[in-house]
Amino acid sequence: MNKDQLIEKGFKATKYKNIWINENIEVLNAVKNRILKVNDKGYFVFDGKRINSYKLALEVFKKQPMRKGQTEIINCNEKYTANNIQYKNTVKVEPPKYEDLMKCIKKRFKEVQFNVGANTVVFKMFVYELAKVSLIDKTNKEYELFEYYLKSKVSKFKACKEKNYRAITGINIINSYLNKVVEFHLKK
Incomplete structure (x- = not known):
């Protein structure tokens, strides 16, 4: 040939x-x-x-x-x-600080003047709403994992397992998207 x-x-x-x-x-x-x-x-x-x-x-x-x-x-x-x-990525992507996520939530949703527990469904709902308006590529499979984590009541680890990602890889994906959401909303 x-x-x-x-x-x-x-x-x-x-x-x-x-x-x-x-x-x-x-x-x-x-x-x-x-x-x-x-x-x-x-x-x-x-x-x-x-x-x-x-x-x-x-x-x-x-x-x-x-x-x-x-x-x-x-x-x-x-x-x-x-x-x-x-x-294989042994470098751990750190999640954003809870305080930064709360700043983003309070900035976007003016009616929220109290802190929401970090591991609650309400908190994940607010973060999901932030993610929807962020300029992030939502077309790839990695975003599907992030969206699944935010829409469900499961931990990052369990979301990775249910979506067939290795734990460290999946958690790094979720944390990197959380960081992108914070970066987008704190810049505004």
Whole structure:
């Protein structure tokens, strides 16, 4: 196959000569015109070297350089694809301060002049209303997790479990959206 045919079939060139990869993490040797076998840990062999196909997909499709560390699947219900993997993130995203969220609530809802308990349904309802008017991308699956957490009576951990996210990944997603909501409303 020539280069144009490979691109048409969804393959992209990698930093390895004659090795192409698609979003389903199928690795193709363009010289031999065959899909290389990837083992259950994500490795394939090329020129006598073991190469991690997941890290290669992150480099090609998400422009994240190959590095040491483990990769993980983002949504456990789906298979490994370039859009459903990431490097394991051990960095914890801290939630916004309760006081900052209350400032946002009181600023937006003038009638609220008292503090609402942080883990109450009423508090989550106010935060959800703030999130609806914030300029945040609401079209991706990560926002679905955040919205589910705010609309339900469950903890962050339980929301992650019910939406099939690993705990640290899901909690980081929720906290990052909470931070975006605070950032948006405190700027106004």
